[in-house]
Amino acid sequence: MPSEYLSAEDVAGPEWAAWYAMTPLERWEASQRLWAEYVALGGSLEPEIDTQSPFWSHADLESFARAIPMHQQAGTTPPPATRE
Amino acid sequence: MSMLPSVQIVLDTLARHGVKSLLMGGQACISHGASEFTRDLDLAVLADVPNLDALANAMRELQADVIAVPPFQKAMLDAGHAVHFRCRAPGVAGLRVDVMSRMRGVDPFPALWERRTVLANGVAVLSLPDLVAAKKTQRDKDWPMLRRLLEADYFARRSSCNSTDVAFWLRECRTASLLEEMVARFPADAAEVTRPAVRLARDRKPVDQITGALRDEEDSERRLDTAYWAPLKKQLESMRARPRE
Numbered sequence: 001m002p003s004e005y006l007s008a009e010d011v012a013g014p015e016w017a018a019w020y021a022m023t024p025l026e027r028w029e030a031s032q033r034l035w036a037e038y039v040a041l042g043g044s045l046e047p048e049i050d051t052q053s054p055f056w057s058h059a060d061l062e063s064f065a066r067a068i069p070m071h072q073q074a075g076t077t078p079p080p081a082t083r084e
Numbered sequence: 085m086s087m088l089p090s091v092q093i094v095l096d097t098l099a100r101h102g103v104k105s106l107l108m109g110g111q112a113c114i115s116h117g118a119s120e121f122t123r124d125l126d127l128a129v130l131a132d133v134p135n136l137d138a139l140a141n142a143m144r145e146l147q148a149d150v151i152a153v154p155p156f157q158k159a160m161l162d163a164g165h166a167v168h169f170r171c172r173a174p175g176v177a178g179l180r181v182d183v184m185s186r187m188r189g190v191d192p193f194p195a196l197w198e199r200r201t202v203l204a205n206g207v208a209v210l211s212l213p214d215l216v217a218a219k220k221t222q223r224d225k226d227w228p229m230l231r232r233l234l235e236a237d238y239f240a241r242r243s244s245c246n247s248t249d250v251a252f253w254l255r256e257c258r259t260a261s262l263l264e265e266m267v268a269r270f271p272a273d274a275a276e277v278t279r280p281a282v283r284l285a286r287d288r289k290p291v292d293q294i295t296g297a298l299r300d301e302e303d304s305e306r307r308l309d310t311a312y313w314a315p316l317k318k319q320l321e322s323m324r325a326r327p328r329e
Contacts, residue, residue: 005242005265005269006261016232019117019119020239021240024115024116025203027114028114045124046178047122047124048123052223052224055182
């Protein structure tokens with residue numbers, strides 16, 4: 001690649017350049033590791049409220065927002081902090 | 085591939101029931117190079133009767149309930165609505181799965197299926213050009229994603245690209261500095277393009293003018309998406325107003 005061409009670091013910064021350089025598989029795995037940490041901390045599985053989404057309605061909130069923390073569900077591993 | 089177990093269970097269940105579906109939304113964006121912290125699974129599905137029967141069987145196995153509106157009906161998918169499920173089966177309890185069949189500016193499902201990207205684990209994902217088309221919405225969060233998707237593709241493949249790739253980048257790239265590079269690298273391809281942002285780059289106009297043209301494109305697409313959804317939102321409101329059976 002000729003040096004006069006822009007690098008990913010120039011355009012997007014080092015973190016994004018590193019993300020772009022990964023394979024689809026590597027990106028997916030990295031994302032799943034972050035997800036696992038989020039779940040371990042008791043994160044909700046409900047999508048964030050997105051008032052710009054055409055699907056969003058205040059009337060649906062009650063139905064959409066019954067969040068079930070992953071670690072409280074059957075078949076999942078408790079977060080590290082609760083393991084003895 | 086190590087995937088979130090619940091996502092893998094859903095995908096395995098769909099595959100076992102022979103459901104023709106493609107990952108889209110945040111999960112697809114991640115595989116194509118953008119990044120979105122997504123908590124649900126968004127799928128494009130073929131809305132013919134056999135496939136919807138297979139999907140219904142898979143959802144029964146996942147103990148999935150349809151939540152909110154619309155109901156899970158072929159007519160709703162054909163109209164462009166998304167149907168929302170929440171799974172209750174062990175290992176997937178709480179997971180949201182949203183399915184659509186028709187999106188604004190996106191080809192019918194059979195064409196999407198022909199162009200699909202298959203990940204190393206066999207999961208079928210919307211192709212990058214189709215994902216880009218699907219992400220041109222009225223939502224703020226989708227536009228930085230589009231920029232990232234194009235940047236990732238360009239940097240990964242610019243040294244070994246063909247004319248189809250170049251045409252795609254010139255048509256969709258949302259980074260002014262990269263458009264400047266593209267018109268310098270691919271002048272013959274760029275000469276054919278009427279897109280205002282490309283024309284400005286070709287004419288060596290200041291970067292803020294190119295950025296302004298990109299912003300105008302975005303504004304136009306967002307208006308089109310809002311107009312597209314207006315009658316669908318009315319239908320949803322009407323369904324919400326009906327007493328639950």
